[in-house]
Amino acid sequence: MTKLSRSLAVLLSSAGLLFSTAAFAQVDEDAAKLLFKQNECGKCHNPSQNKKGPSLKKIAKEYKGKATAEADLIKHMTKGGKVKLDDGSEEDHKVLDTKDAKAQANLAKWILSH
Numbered sequence: 696m697t698k699l700s701r702s703l704a705v706l707l708s709s710a711g712l713l714f715s716t717a718a719f720a721q722v723d724e725d726a727a728k729l730l731f732k733q734n735e736c737g738k739c740h741n742p743s744q745n746k747k748g749p750s751l752k753k754i755a756k757e758y759k760g761k762a763t764a765e766a767d768l769i770k771h772m773t774k775g776g777k778v779k780l781d782d783g784s785e786e787d788h789k790v791l792d793t794k795d796a797k798a799q800a801n802l803a804k805w806i807l808s809h
Contacts, residue, residue, distance in 0.1 A: 721801075721804065722801060722804045722805050722808060723801050724805060726798065726801055727801050727802045727804075727805030727806075728805070730791075730793065730798055730801075730802050731802065731805075733792070734789065734791055734792055735789070736789075740754075742809055743809075745781060747780055747781075748778065748780065749781075750809075751806050751809040752809045754768070754806055754807075754809070755806060755807050755808065755809040758807055759807075764803075764807055765800060765803045765804060765807065768803040768806060768807065769799045769800065769803050771788070772788075772790070772791040772799065772802070772803070773790060773791050773799060774790070775787060775788050775789070775790040776788060
């Protein structure tokens with residue numbers, strides 16, 4: 696490997712690390728928690744324990760490794776529709792009360808970080 700090839704490999708590796716770290720740093724945890732609270736998501740969801748709905752930890756595990764995880768979660772939070780509960784009953788899932796795409800994405804990233 697030439698000196699130029701090694702330098703290029705190091706540069707590309709560093710850039711990849713920088714961008715992957717930036718993706719995690721983009722989550723505004725305080726804003727996500729506030730939106731979660733304002734929308735009363737905690738009535739059905741808890742960070743670590745199942746309630747009426749699955750825990751955030753269980754949701755993150757379900758979506759782990761899926762390229763469309765963030766988009767799928769946003770769709771679920773913004774489209775509503777019926778959800779099946781652990782007791783077998785169904786009810787309408789509350790629709791997130793913001794149209795702000797950045798806020799929606801931030802909440803989805805925060806949920807997926809559990």
